[in-house]
Amino acid sequence: MANDTTPSAYLDLGLEDTHVLVTGGTGLIGRAVVNAFLYAGANVSVLDINAPTATDEDDDEQSQRLVLHADVSSEESIEDAWAKATARFGPVACCVALASLDLSVLPHVTSAADMGFEQFMKTLEVNVGGSFLTARAWLRGLREAKERDGALEGRMRNVGFIIVGSESGRFGERGNPDYAASKSAVQGGLLQSLKADVVKLWKGARVNAVAPGPVDTARFQQECKDDPEEYWRSAQATTALGKPVPVTAVARTILYLASESWSGSVHGQVINVDGGKQGKVIWTKEEASNQ
Numbered sequence: 001m002a003n004d005t006t007p008s009a010y011l012d013l014g015l016e017d018t019h020v021l022v023t024g025g026t027g028l029i030g031r032a033v034v035n036a037f038l039y040a041g042a043n044v045s046v047l048d049i050n051a052p053t054a055t056d057e058d059d060d061e062q063s064q065r066l067v068l069h070a071d072v073s074s075e076e077s078i079e080d081a082w083a084k085a086t087a088r089f090g091p092v093a094c095c096v097a098l099a100s101l102d103l104s105v106l107p108h109v110t111s112a113a114d115m116g117f118e119q120f121m122k123t124l125e126v127n128v129g130g131s132f133l134t135a136r137a138w139l140r141g142l143r144e145a146k147e148r149d150g151a152l153e154g155r156m157r158n159v160g161f162i163i164v165g166s167e168s169g170r171f172g173e174r175g176n177p178d179y180a181a182s183k184s185a186v187q188g189g190l191l192q193s194l195k196a197d198v199v200k201l202w203k204g205a206r207v208n209a210v211a212p213g214p215v216d217t218a219r220f221q222q223e224c225k226d227d228p229e230e231y232w233r234s235a236q237a238t239t240a241l242g243k244p245v246p247v248t249a250v251a252r253t254i255l256y257l258a259s260e261s262w263s264g265s266v267h268g269q270v271i272n273v274d275g276g277k278q279g280k281v282i283w284t285k286e287e288a289s290n291q
Contacts, residue, residue, distance in 0.1 A: 014261040016041035018158045019089040021082075023047045023072050023134055024099030028217040029164075029247055033096060036251040037258070038064055045085035045092070047072070048099065072099045072130030082137045091145035093156050094258045095138040098164040100127040100182070104219050108175045120178040127182035128190070135161055135194055142202045158260045159202055161194060163187055163209040164250075165270065170211065171280045187211055187270050195268035206267040208257045213274025216244035233281045240276025249273055 015037065025034045025046035037044045047070035066088050070081035085092060101123050109115045138161055146153055165187030166179070173180040187209040194207040214220060214234040224231040235244040253273050256262050283291070 012261060013040050013255060013259040015158060015255070015259055018042045018093050018258075019045065019085075019091065020094045020096065020158075020258065021045040021047065021085055021092045021138075022096040022098060023070070023130070024164075025096075026050050026067070027098070028219060029212075029215060029250055030098050032247040032251040033098065033254055034065070036248075036255050040255060042094075043089040045081075045089060047078075047081050047085075072097075072134055073126045075133060078133050078137050082141060086141060091152070091156065092138055092141050093159050094162070095134060095160075096162045096164065096254060096258070097131045097134045097186070099130055099134075100164070101179070102166075103168075103173070103176060103179055106176055106179055110175060112175075112177045115178065120181075123178035124182050124185070127179070128185045131163060131186045131190060135190070139198065139201060142198075142205065146202065153203055158258055159205040160258060160260075161198070161205075161207045162254055162257050163191055163207070164254075165209045165211040167211055167213045167272070167274050167277050170272070171277070174280065174282075183211075191270065192268060199267075204260075204264075206257075206260075206264070208263075208266055208268065209270045210250060210253050210257065211270050211272045211274065212245055212250050213239060213272075213277045214244045215250060216246055220244060229284065233284065235275070237281050238278045239274065240278070243275060245273055245275055 020037045020042045022030060022034055022037070022044060024030045026048040030046070030048070034044050034046055042064070044065050046065065046067040048067070049069070049071050051067045051069040066085060068081040068084055071077040082092070106123060107119060142159065163186050166183040168176070168180040169183030169187045191207060191209050198205040198207055236242045250273055253271055257266065257271065
């Protein structure tokens, strides 16, 4: 890589040959994140519950990508997939914890009074428990790699953990307190705990989070067609830029946080990629008119 004093160093992410593992990497946002890392020259392991189970995609020694079936809420599943990824590309330097149950799949209720406890706990199991198990596997992998080769700590670049949270973790989510609580937990308490932990395990390792606002996926576009007020509520009424967040904006922010060259002094932070979100609409137009 170019010397840090050269002009080209300011444009170089320095992610070439870095082993990046992305959970939830086959989803609408996940695919953009995976492709961004591939474009940057990284070797990418993709873990997803929707990945094939019989055979692993891109199981080719020349491929930069390995797709593995994994359930992030299962210790055994995570450990098995992690071992396969490590065998293929070596120790995981950078991990992106993206897998979660999101608002597109979770049942929505009018009030928390109507939410079943089973749904609440299941969401926490996957979103919080899955993020913890992913972080633990990453930490254990680093520790084992250092035990095998102590000099690796000084050689391996871009060592970091990136949590994908949500605006819901800041502002709540009417009708889905399960989702909001889970995102608040991972981009709050889990992030801050890991911030103090990882630096004692691996010198220079960093942990950060990305909290996207409404992301302009095909699913969001369909939701806006189904409910014409959705676009106004989510992307205009309380958002300074007045539009949803492009998927590429989320992916590029994650690339920035992954790059030691670009964000080597950013640690323990939540980056809000939300177009200047100020909060949530509490009263819809219809509800307000009925007051």
